Amino acid sequence: MAEKLHFSLVSPARELFSGLVDHVIAPGTEGEFGVLVNHAPFMTTLKNGVVRVLEGDVVKMRIYVRGGFADVTPAGLTILAEEARNLTDVKAEEVDAEIEAARLKLLALDAGDPKQIALQESIAYLEGIRAALAN
Structure with a gap:
C-alpha cells in the first residue's frame, strides 16, 4: 500500500475532515x-476557494x-479555515437564499456602518460557494 498524507481541515465551527488521503490541492494566496x-x-x-x-x-x-492558513x-497537512463548507452538503437554493438575506441586511444599514464590510465579505464568500457549485 502506498503511503498516504494525513490531512485535517478545521474551521471555528467544527472539524470538517481528518484522515488519510493521496493528494490535496488548496487555494493559496500566492496561487x-x-x-x-x-x-x-x-x-x-x-x-477563498475550493480545497480538493x-x-x-x-x-x-x-x-x-474562506481564507485561513495551511501548515x-x-x-501532514492541516488547514485552519476562517469558514468552510463541504460542497457535497450545500444546495444552490440555500446559498441563493443566504445571499439574498445578506444583501437585504446590507441595504438596511446606514452608510458608513462598520457592519457593511463584514456583510460584503460574507456575500463574496457565498457567491464563491455558488460559483463553485456550478462547476
Missing part, C-alpha cells in the same frame, strides 16, 4: 498548491474555504 505525502514543510495563507481532496486522480471531496509538516 493554488498541491500537497502529497512527504512534502517539504511550509506554511501559507489561503484565499483526491484519491488517486479522482476528486473525492470539495470543501469551500505542511512531516506529520
